[in-house]
Amino acid sequence: MKSLQVAAALLLLLFFGHSLARAITFSVHNKCPISIWPATAPNTGHPVIAGGGFYLPPGQTQRFEAPKTWNGRIWARTGCNFTSNRQPACETGDCDGRLQCNGLIGTPPATLVEVTLQGDTGKPNFYDVSLVDGYNLPVSVATRPFSSKCSIGSCSKNLNNLCPQELEVLNKDGEVIACKSACLAFNIDSFCCRNDYGTPEKCKPTMYSKMFKDACPSYYSYAFDMPPPLVNCASKEYVITFCPSAWGADQASI
Template sequence: MKNFNPSATSFLLLFTCHFILSTNGRVIGESVAFYVSNKCPFPIWPATASNAGQSVIEGGGFSLPSGQTHRIHVPPTWSGRIWARTGCSFPSPSKPACQTGDCDGRLACNGTIGLPPATLVQVGLQPDKSKPNFYDVSLVDGYNLPVTVTTKPVRPNCSISGCEKNINVLCPQELQVLDGNGAVVACKSACLAFDLDMFCCRNAYGTPEKCKPNTYSKVFKNACPTYYSYAYDSPPPLVNCYSKEYVITFCPSKWGAHMPM
């Protein structure tokens, strides 16, 4: 985890980030359902990490073959994140076990935060219908797969659409993460790649007035306009809609077909 830069995601404290899942398949109270769908032409390994003080949900990770959907029941006050790992081999004699999003070589992350870069779905649920749920998709630490988030049934004003272009194809060389065959499997954010205050929006650059979009964040924003491209992205691409069911779809469009195995 030595490459993980917590300051790159500190802006997420603007709301209580929330996540997705139930413990050993048991519904806890009046739960919310998340349907995690894999439309990539290859298997993925979705993973979850809860916020501080929350219990681990769904063991923190599971496998999801291409074309399948996995339903998860989430406590109504849960908060955290979900992402997809790619190119995994379990059990693995070495670490990392995945090409992207690895969590200490484990299938069940058990609360461990994934190794960036990885596209993050972040959610903060509230049980009171008068206080809507919050969710977003963040590229603050980088990108590996496109993803959409929608309510069920779909409401246009409550949806986060996928990417218009494949960031892994557009990724500048200095941000690229390559597999053993030299194919780009993920794209780092400038903060993750260079660890500079001006890219990480910290210290002298720790305000929206000081930390502006940069050449690299603009690549992300151009490809995925409904995602956070950097910490102080404005207007904030944050959705707040109450629902009892949500759908998270990885590789929702033609771009999934261009992802390496």
């Protein structure tokens, strides 16, 4: 009986050790001068990771694991207060007033890190940063160990400082805290790349997407951004940094 118990324990150890070894680690770092509340939302059929959301003060890093085939998005919420019962609880990126989004997608505009893990160490993982629905914070993505060909750089300018009035999202003090995309602001087919404009040949860059691209050249500025700013590198760990140091001289003005 004892030998059977030992064998079972060894099998469990091998199983969980193998599972952990095949998991992917995300390290989310906050270099912003303000607190943020990172959030995660899985694509259909994938589990919630990192509890769906957490608090991250300036200068801190949170590490969590994802299954090797996880698909979903990661973003940061700002201006949150989960004790006042107000709706929404966050000024940007809110998910129904919850700290843990539990699979809910954040309210745009919010800068999105989009991830597709392949599940095979021999295959690349795909990831990008999207401003298709708008912008709230700059972010960079890199592998660990670092490789320049596997990294997504940050913004050279703070889009909130450049945002046209018709795209602005203001807080209660009248400060610009996010910048909508033209699609989100106007809901017009030509801006949203849909219906008669649903192909790369028909949906071209606009003055708004060009402004986004100029400030954040490594991000998707609109649905058919060409060439696609999509990175595909296999790694066991990815580092997501909000407000990285490369974000230009006006970063303290968030």
